[in-house]
Amino acid sequence: MNTFGFSFPRGATASSIREITNEERRAISTVFHDCDNNHKGFLSREDLKVAVVALFGYKPSRYEVDKMLEGVKEKKKDTVGMPLDSFVKVMSSKMAAKDQDEEIRQIFMAFDTQCRGFLSIDDLRKVFSQVAPRMSMNSIQSAFREIDRDGDGRVSYKDFEFMMKYNVTDGF
Numbered sequence: 483m484n485t486f487g488f489s490f491p492r493g494a495t496a497s498s499i500r501e502i503t504n505e506e507r508r509a510i511s512t513v514f515h516d517c518d519n520n521h522k523g524f525l526s527r528e529d530l531k532v533a534v535v536a537l538f539g540y541k542p543s544r545y546e547v548d549k550m551l552e553g554v555k556e557k558k559k560d561t562v563g564m565p566l567d568s569f570v571k572v573m574s575s576k577m578a579a580k581d582q583d584e585e586i587r588q589i590f591m592a593f594d595t596q597c598r599g600f601l602s603i604d605d606l607r608k609v610f611s612q613v614a615p616r617m618s619m620n621s622i623q624s625a626f627r628e629i630d631r632d633g634d635g636r637v638s639y640k641d642f643e644f645m646m647k648y649n650v651t652d653g654f
Contacts, residue, residue, distance in 0.1 A: 510577070
């Protein structure tokens, strides 16, 4: 299914996508108003990019922005940008379809700076030196051993996901 240039993930259907909350709907509207420079009533291409960054934390590709704007132009021929109602529909679909494990994958990829598909103790040291510089090396090693469930000296995505989902925090 394709809604304003946004396609649901493979295997997902409109009925399998969760409903967004009123809080999420308000956040979408707030972002629209924050990004609507000069209060023109629509988001330009650049405004739309900033809004996606604000809502989802990534800069959309030119193709993604084109598809979103193309969907609006098909429905409203005289539109220069994306009006609030269209923005709410597009972002609601995007937010509702967001994969629940996407954030875990993104965090794992941020830790896996070498793109090896696993984390080493050095990867964890680097991360903790930036986010928790006072954490002792002993605590980091203890956490690593706990997360590395198969004991191979590497934290696989599966190990990392397990830790994130089931809140394994004894090593911290």
